[in-house]
Amino acid sequence: MDTLNFDGSCDPNPGGIMGFGWIINWSTGKKPTEGSKEKKPSPSNTNNVAEYTALKEGISNYLKLGGKGPLHVRGDSKLVISQMSGKWKVNNENLAKIKEETASIIKKHNLKVKFTWVPREQNSIADRLALPKSRRNKVSKTESKTSKESSVKPENRKFVADVNSSSVSSKLRLQINELNTSPSPGFKSFAQLKVGGFDSFSRKKLETLQKEAGSKASSIAKKEFPKNSSQQASALRWMLRGLSTDLAIKKVKVDIELSKKRKK
Incomplete structure (x- = not known):
């Protein structure tokens, strides 16, 4: 089964630059496909909007590259995974819109999708790709250590x-x-x-x-x-x-x- 890991970020949250990252691992054994995009700062930008957009972009990219499914989607956002799986309700209009758009893409292509939540450490590549380019290569070991210790x-x-x-x-x-x-x-x-x-x-x-x-x-x-x-x-x-x-x-x-x- 092909797998898609996705992640999104908003820095600062809310209102900052949004980053979307994803990586596709193909069951055929061909080289994994990485992808990323950014969106300029906006009052409507949030971490959850970024997570949902990353999922939508990742699935769209998978289909453009000829993916037929079944597809195992993995992400470290419990909110997105739980809502896409139907376990949680969507109470925000912005998120509901992106969720519906993503669901429509899946339905249109008759794509069989399995959603699974994974810990952040199992989503490290997508996590890195979700960072804005200006930050992606500037996260030092010291910053990473401090972040782990303080949160x-x-x-x-x-x-x-x-x-x-x-x-x-x-x-x-x-x-x-x-x-x-x-x-x-x-x-x-x-x-x-x-x-x-x-x-x-x-x-x-x-x-x-x-x-x-x-x-x-x-x-x-x-x-x-x-x-x-x-x-x-x-x-x-x-x-x-x-x-x-x-x-x-x-x-x-x-x-x-x-x-x-x-x-x-």
Whole structure:
């Protein structure tokens, strides 16, 4: 079976340059085919849009090169793989449009496709190809090591709640999914993550949040913010909204830093 590995990137996320990368391994044994494209910065650019576009471009390229299938598609985006497999719903119009376009291409060519999620380390070539050309050959060993030490890989993140089942707005759900699937979310991404008023978690007190989140999550929040119950509550709210435990802690720390800057 032919295989297609794909990956997408947006730097910075959102709004930055999008990169799309893919590699086709042919069952016939011929040399693998690599491909990549870029898109200029735009407010609508996001990591998930890049991931979906990389998938669409990869499949289109496969067909142009004479691929007939069956095709085994592999990617490290749980969002894209789960939605293309029909396991998760698509709650964003931009993603829904690209998903429909991709599904139409598959249907038009009667292409049999199997979708499989893989860890990022098993998607390294597509990951490299997805980087903008200006960055592709400039990622030093030091930067790679620092990134690994300072962040949790998406596939290893722990969750208290599933954002796709959580009672949050569609816009917030998209933002949370973007962060959860991003290897190293930046300060700006956390700063832009806002409820936009109040939701079902906003008015819940710490005791209630601790019961709903569970003892393990509550212990993590208490360990990170031992002297501030308000910050503990904030971290638990983000966990219950669907943000991974490590990112929920980072979100609160970014908010603390922003608050300090506003007071200066």
